[in-house]
Amino acid sequence: MSPLLNIHNLCYQKIIRNLSLKVSRGDFIIILGHNGSGKSTFLNCLNGKNAIDEGSICIDDVPISTLSIEKRALFLSTLSQETQLFESLTVQENLAMLPSYELKDLPPDLHKQFHLPTSYLSGGQRQSLAMTMAMARNPQILLLDEHTSALDPKAATTSMKKVDDLSKGNQDLAILMTTHSLDIALQYGNRLLMIQHGTITHDFAAQEKALLTKHDLYSIY
Numbered sequence: 208m209s210p211l212l213n214i215h216n217l218c219y220q221k222i223i224r225n226l227s228l229k230v231s232r233g234d235f236i237i238i239l240g241h242n243g244s245g246k247s248t249f250l251n252c253l254n255g256k257n258a259i260d261e262g263s264i265c266i267d268d269v270p271i272s273t274l275s276i277e278k279r280a281l282f283l284s285t286l287s288q289e290t291q292l293f294e295s296l297t298v299q300e301n302l303a304m305l306p307s308y309e310l311k312d313l314p315p316d317l318h319k320q321f322h323l324p325t326s327y328l329s330g331g332q333r334q335s336l337a338m339t340m341a342m343a344r345n346p347q348i349l350l351l352d353e354h355t356s357a358l359d360p361k362a363a364t365t366s367m368k369k370v371d372d373l374s375k376g377n378q379d380l381a382i383l384m385t386t387h388s389l390d391i392a393l394q395y396g397n398r399l400l401m402i403q404h405g406t407i408t409h410d411f412a413a414q415e416k417a418l419l420t421k422h423d424l425y426s427i428y
Contacts, residue, residue: 209268211381212348214253217262222248224405226262230348230381235374237396238385239424245405246385247287250350253383255279266347283348284341288357291337294326298336301325305343314339314369331362338369349373351384355391371395389424401427 212230217223222245230236240246251257253264255276264272266282292301298321302308313321314335320328328336334354341349351370355363374382374396386392392399399416401409409427411419 211267212253213263213265213268215263215265217249217252217264218260219248219252219257219405220260222405223252223259226402226406228400228407228410230383232347232381233374233378234398235371235382235396236384236398236400237392238383238400238402239387239389239392239428240385240402241387241428244402246402247352248405249402250285250352250383250385253279253348254283254285254350280344280346282346283350284344284346285350285352286334286337286341286354287352288354292325292333292340295324297322297324298328301336301340305340308339308343312339312343329362330358331365334358334362334366335369338366342373347380349380349382351382353385353387355386367391367395389421389428392424393419393421 210229211232212228214226214228217226226249238246238249248257252259255274259272262272263270271279271282293304298317302313316332316335317328317339320332325333325336355366358366370382370384374380382396384396397413397416399409399411399419400407
């Protein structure tokens, strides 16, 4: 079976260098790297914010490298620490911008805030709403760019549990998540990638990842 996402020799402005990766349905891939390692730049090459210089990106063997951001949004969704919500609009009005949504799909923590402006929400609630909107189009790929880094520890843990549950409950979905947290890298996902200087230096499959310790990651981080 061909991979859901096939990236070959990706290059972008000397930041991403000949990066190749195959991603299967059901993968929850944690991408670990220091600030400036190319993690966010890599995800932005996938979603179209960065126009790549060389290489190819295919979803289900269909090239998407030349597609616009809007057309790529039919295949993948991106969520970062900047939730990109309309703060002056209510939760309901933000959701009304989606092609369709059902109230039953709204997370329980947002039911009482349904008619409140988004600016009234806590950081965790904003992230919950942003995740709901990101998944509303039923993307094949979800890109998470350090989306918990601006949250307090409790909200970050809640958000990660939602992502973990989403991954386990939808084996047609692939998730790629960037982080610089060693704890998150060890606790979540079925694969762990290390990016340094714009290229993948380590790719740990599930069995290898399960044996890793924080000391192991420190030694190669």
